[in-house]
Amino acid sequence: MDAIDILVRLAWLAGAVGFVIGLIRMNSPATARNGNLLSAAGMAVAIGATGILILRDGGDATAWLIIGAGVLVGGGLGLYTARTVAMTAMPQLVSLFNAVGGGAAALIGIDEYIRLVNSPEAAPLTTTIFVVLDIVIGSVTFSGSLIASGKLMGLSITPSRPVMIPGGQLVTLALAAIVVVSAGYLFFVEDSLLVMFVIVATALVFGVTMTLPIGGADMPVVISLLNSFTGTAVAMAGFVIDNVVLIIAGALVGASGAILTKLMADAMNRSVLNIMIGGFGGGEGTVGGGGPEGGTVRSIGVDDAAIQLAYASSVIIVPGYGLAVAQAQHAVRELADLLEDRGVNVNYAIHPVAGRMPGHMNVLLAEANVPYPQLREMEDINPEFERADVALVVGANDVTNPAARRSGNPVSGMPILDVDHAKSIIVIKRSMGRGYAGIDNELYVNPKTGMLFADAKQGLADLVAAVKAV
Amino acid sequence: MTDPLLTNFIIFVLAILCGFAVISKVPATLHTPLMSGANSIHGIVLVGSMLIATSARDPLGYAIALVAVAFSAMNVVGGYVVTDRMLQMFRKRGAPAPPRPDQVAAEQAEG
Numbered sequence: 001m002d003a004i005d006i007l008v009r010l011a012w013l014a015g016a017v018g019f020v021i022g023l024i025r026m027n028s029p030a031t032a033r034n035g036n037l038l039s040a041a042g043m044a045v046a047i048g049a050t051g052i053l054i055l056r057d058g059g060d061a062t063a064w065l066i067i068g069a070g071v072l073v074g075g076g077l078g079l080y081t082a083r084t085v086a087m088t089a090m091p092q093l094v095s096l097f098n099a100v101g102g103g104a105a106a107l108i109g110i111d112e113y114i115r116l117v118n119s120p121e122a123a124p125l126t127t128t129i130f131v132v133l134d135i136v137i138g139s140v141t142f143s144g145s146l147i148a149s150g151k152l153m154g155l156s157i158t159p160s161r162p163v164m165i166p167g168g169q170l171v172t173l174a175l176a177a178i179v180v181v182s183a184g185y186l187f188f189v190e191d192s193l194l195v196m197f198v199i200v201a202t203a204l205v206f207g208v209t210m211t212l213p214i215g216g217a218d219m220p221v222v223i224s225l226l227n228s229f230t231g232t233a234v235a236m237a238g239f240v241i242d243n244v245v246l247i248i249a250g251a252l253v254g255a256s257g258a259i260l261t262k263l264m265a266d267a268m269n270r271s272v273l274n275i276m277i278g279g280f281g282g283g284e285g286t287v288g289g290g291g292p293e294g295g296t297v298r299s300i301g302v303d304d305a306a307i308q309l310a311y312a313s314s315v316i317i318v319p320g321y322g323l324a325v326a327q328a329q330h331a332v333r334e335l336a337d338l339l340e341d342r343g344v345n346v347n348y349a350i351h352p353v354a355g356r357m358p359g360h361m362n363v364l365l366a367e368a369n370v371p372y373p374q375l376r377e378m379e380d381i382n383p384e385f386e387r388a389d390v391a392l393v394v395g396a397n398d399v400t401n402p403a404a405r406r407s408g409n410p411v412s413g414m415p416i417l418d419v420d421h422a423k424s425i426i427v428i429k430r431s432m433g434r435g436y437a438g439i440d441n442e443l444y445v446n447p448k449t450g451m452l453f454a455d456a457k458q459g460l461a462d463l464v465a466a467v468k469a470v
Numbered sequence: 471m472t473d474p475l476l477t478n479f480i481i482f483v484l485a486i487l488c489g490f491a492v493i494s495k496v497p498a499t500l501h502t503p504l505m506s507g508a509n510s511i512h513g514i515v516l517v518g519s520m521l522i523a524t525s526a527r528d529p530l531g532y533a534i535a536l537v538a539v540a541f542s543a544m545n546v547v548g549g550y551v552v553t554d555r556m557l558q559m560f561r562k563r564g565a566p567a568p569p570r571p572d573q574v575a576a577e578q579a580e581g
Contacts (some may be wrong), residue, residue: 012517016485019511024494026504033557036507040550042515047546050517059524065521067534070539071516077540078548085552087559093552094506097513101545104515107538111522111531126475227509235485235514239478241518247478247515248485255489256508260501352501366559404534 004056011049012245016058018042021248023256030371046245074100087367088327091360092152096221098230099145105233105250106138110200112240117191125187127240132183134236135196136203148222151211162399165211169277175206210276219361220353221264223271228257264353297432300450302459305426306466308450309335312389314345316381318417319361320354322395322429323456329368331460334366334395336370338467347374349391349398349417351379355458391422393443395429395456401441410439425449428459505555510549516542 011391019042025035078097085093116123116131123131150158165171182199186192214222231253267270309315317332336346348370351449354361362375376384378424385391391399400419404411419425425448432451434440443449452459473564519538526535 017512020488020492020516023489023504023507023511026500026507029500031556032500032503036503036510036550036553036557039511040554043510043546043550046514047516047520050520054520054524057524062532063524063526063535066526066536067520067539070519070523070536070545072544074543075547078544078546079551082548082551082555087556090506090552090556091502093548094509097545097548097552098509100541101512101515101565104519104538104541104545105512107534107541108515108518110536111526111534114530114534115525224505227512228506231508231512234512234518235482237515237518239475239482241521242474242478243518243521244478244481246514246518247482249511251482251485252489252492253508253512255486256493256504259490259493260505260508263501359500359504362500363556363559365504384472401534431482462485 004052008049008053009244011045015042015046015049016245016248016252018045019252020291021167023252059362062235065161087363088324089153090221090363091223091423092149095145095149095219095226095264096336098141098223099149102138102141102145102226102230102233104138105230105237105349106135106200106428108237109134109138109240110196113196114193117193117196123191128186128191130236130239131196132186132199134233135200135235136183137229138233139200139203140186140207140210141226141233143204144211145207145226145230147208147211148219152219153212158212163447165209165213166309168213171209171282173205173251175202175209179206214275217429221261221272221275224261224264225276226257228254228261231255231257232379239264297444298447298450300426300452302452302454302462302466305450305452306470307461308390308424308426309339309392309463310467310470311340312339314347315339315386315390315392316347316349316385316388316419316422318349318351318391318393318396318400318419319365320351320394320396322397324360324364324395326395326456328394328457328460329364329370331457331464333365333368333370335460336374338464347376347384349378349379349385349419352415352419353395354396354399363445378415378417382387385418385421387414388422389424391419391425392420392428393427396437397429397434397441400443401439402446403439419443420446420448422446422447426452428452428454428456430455503553506549506553506556508555510546513542513546515547518542536538 019039020033020349022039022042025031025038079141081093110286112133116127146159179202182195185195211222230242231250235247235250235254238244238250261272266277317336319332323332339346348365350361365375398411400417401411402420403409404414404416420443425443425446427444427449429451430453432444444451454462474495516539519535523535523539526532
């Protein structure tokens with residue numbers, strides 16, 4: 001190991017340190033951006049050092065051509081899409097970037113295995129194990145993330161509703177069995193390219209059948225899980241080519257994705273397993289239905305709602321998935337500004353899983369220039385509902401359902417926003433359709449609740465006009 | 471188990487623990503930027519893709535390496551840029567101040 005070898009490894013270490021400190025700095029909104037830049041700097045150092053290593057080892061012209069062309073095309077595409085994407089479309093882009101990362105990890109495993117098979121000696125068992133883990137996890141995450149991304153884009157081949165695969169669990173079991181048997185063959189019988197490609201193909205199909213049956217509303221959890229998978233695949237690729245920085249960064253992401261996935265699932269009071277197997281129902285509005293039994297729904301007009309809001313001293317806005325879908329973040333901000341001009345104290349109550357991903361609602365509202373300190377987390381804002389004159393619910397459903405406080409229903413135990421504690425409640429909603437959990441929301445039959453039936457964006461625009469006229 | 475493999479495995483396990491420790495402190499509001507940030511970190515796979523490009527010796531190897539480099543470059547560049555765009559939105563603004571934390575605490579104590 002000469003000086004350059006040592007320096008390159010130290011640079012990789014510096015890159016890894018950048019990732020860890022960068023993630024730590026992402027703890028707080030104030031330092032998060034700086035943390036991401038630090039992580040990017042670590043990445044630049046690690047990649048630059050790799051370039052020096054290749055120079056030293058006399059990489060030929062073809063290698064540099066491949067690297068140059070690949071970086072130009074891939075990096076250019078990444079830069080362009082990342083800069084032009086609308087913030088509402090960002091979850092599917094993250095999923096797409098996750099897919100290609102997993103794909104690259106799988107390709108490294110495939111490449112290494114081809115090399116091993118073509119060499120005269122038999123592949124060492126330990127390497128084969130890591131190759132198989134790498135290509136299985138990488139391929140599953142590649143096809144799975146593409147499907148997840150397509151579902152969020154609402155492509156017709158990948159509808160956001162759950163798609164039932166005939167024989168569902170049986171197909172999954174069969175695919176898993178094929179992978180296990182093939183892997184056993186590679187481990188204990190002989191090296192075989194054909195069998196390796198059978199594993200790749202099976203894993204790709206598995207990624208599709210795993211993701212298709214899951215409804216669009218559950219995609220955040222799935223994307224987070226796949227993100228964790230990609231990290232693990234990259235770590236496995238690190239074992240395959242004996243590269244320590246891949247192992248460190250991959251393991252970091254694998255762990256982070258796992259924690260994040262669990263947090264998201266917890267916030268929806270579901271287990272990750274439950275989501276992957278495909279628990280209850282489709283997206284909002286797929287389950288129709290009139291008013292909940294045992295109560296009457298009070299509908300409220302725009303003018304009445306506007307007067308309530310305009311003469312309130314404290315309003316808490318509860319934005320939900322419906323607001324994200326209708327892209328009504330600017331409209332809600334406009335209404336809040338108008339109310340503040342009238343001296344109303346406005347806050348936003350953000351449920352941990354509001355929107356399409358945890359924190360997604362914050363990003364959307366921040367895009368509309370809502371001041372960050374007005375965005376209040378659930379534990380922080382819940383005690384304040386009692387003192388709020390009006391709680392304005394825009395496109396949120398299950399996260400406001402008081403039924404969660406009782407046992408024996410699908411939302412039992414789910415942490416909810418205490419919207420029903422407010423002095424009065426206005427709900428902007430298109431219909432009485434059920435939320436993701438597929439049960440009626442008891443909030444809507446609360447005598448304090450007025451339902452304003454409208455699309456989130458239109459309803460807010462009408463309210464703005466009406467408040468102006470008050 | 472050979473020595474380098476053992477060393478790698480030790481590093482792997484410690485890095486996982488490190489990931490758990492670092493991540494569990496992040497508040498829910500930053501989860502999406504965090505997921506995106508973690509997503510760009512696994513773009514480190516670009517290092518591996520560059521290394522397999524140098525050892526490729528036939529058209530198939532070149533093709534695999536090219537796709538791998540393009541994929542991972544997209545992951546790295548796109549990941550960091552989109553994360554930065556998200557985080558840019560969290561910057562402070564001169565907007566009306568929310569109730570001060572001490573006020574809220576006092577109110578909560580009353581309630």
